[in-house]
Amino acid sequence: MAISELKLPQGVSAHAFKNPVLLADGLALKVAEQLRAAIEARGTAVLVVSGGRSPVAFFQNLAKQALDWSKVVVTLADERWVPVEHADSNAGLLKRYLLQGPAARAKFLSLYSATANLEEAAQNADRLLAELPPIDVLILGMGDDGHTASLFPDSPNLADALKLDGSRRCWPMLAPTVPHQRLSMSRALLASATHKVLSISGQSKLTTLNAALAGDDVAAMPIRAFLQPTLEIYWCP
Known part of the structure; x- marks a missing residue:
């Protein structure tokens, strides 16, 4: 399956790259451009990113972009319930790969x-x-079960966290894999971002995305909540 074969909703766009290196470079350039525009418009920019291993190259590329990082606020769509020093910490990942050099001036x-x-x-x-x-820019990932951020199918707080009109911004969540305990931004807060990107790689993620597009049960595959107009999908094999 190619990404061009997906039946995307109107207003959702897809960008295919030949490999992860080109995707990371292309996404970093686009995000930097959007952050600059936000800084120019109101003097500050807010970037929300996801953790895991997949975004490392993107973080490294973004850290090299010419930005007034002192005017950028960076935070996470979700976090694993482990200390920053732990190998599974998303905050630790950001400190190692994004908040380096000039980018260390960003507020985390x-x-x-x-x-x-x-x-x-x-x-x-x-x-x-x-x-x-x-939020100016939001970068989401997706698991093979259709979760995004730490909005996992069957998690106890999922129904509340998925409320589009919910007032709470952060929820304790449970993942099916270790570490189980997570913190996640709510659907309402994530969906409020001006620019939303879903960054995925590999055929298995394309298969999952195709399945998500074929149904409408958001609780079964929470990524469905974000397959809405203005979403940009970045994909590579």
């Missing part, structure tokens, strides 16, 4: 709190996110 808003339990940390993150300016 962490969802994790070392002195609170999961529910307390979610409430604390919710308060911090309430003070966040509007």
Whole structure:
């Protein structure tokens, strides 16, 4: 299957790249352009990214872009419930690969709190996110089960987290794999981003996306909540 064969909703666009290197470069250039425009328009820019191993090359490319990083706020769509020093920490991943060199001047808003339990940390993150300016750029990933951020099928708080008109910005979530406990931005907050990108690679992700496009049960495949006009999909084999 090729990405051109997908039946995308009107207003959703797809960009195919020959390999992960070209995708990371193309996405970094586009995001940097969008962040510059936001800074020029209102003096600050907000970037929300996802963790995992896939975005590493994108982070490294973005860190090299010419930006006034002191005017950029970076935060995460979701976080694993582990200390920053842990290999699975998304915050740790950002510190190693994005917040380096000039990009270290960006303000980082962490969802994790070392002195609170999961529910307390979610409430604390919710308060911090309430003070966040509007999200300019959102980069989402997707799992083979159709989850995005840490909005996992069958997670106890999923129904509330998926409410489009929900007022809460951050929820404690459970993943089916270790580490189980997560923090995730809500659908309502994620969907408010001006620019939304789904970045995926590999045929298996294309198969998952095709399945998501074929149905409308958002709880079964939460990525469906974001397959809406203005979404841009970046894909490579």
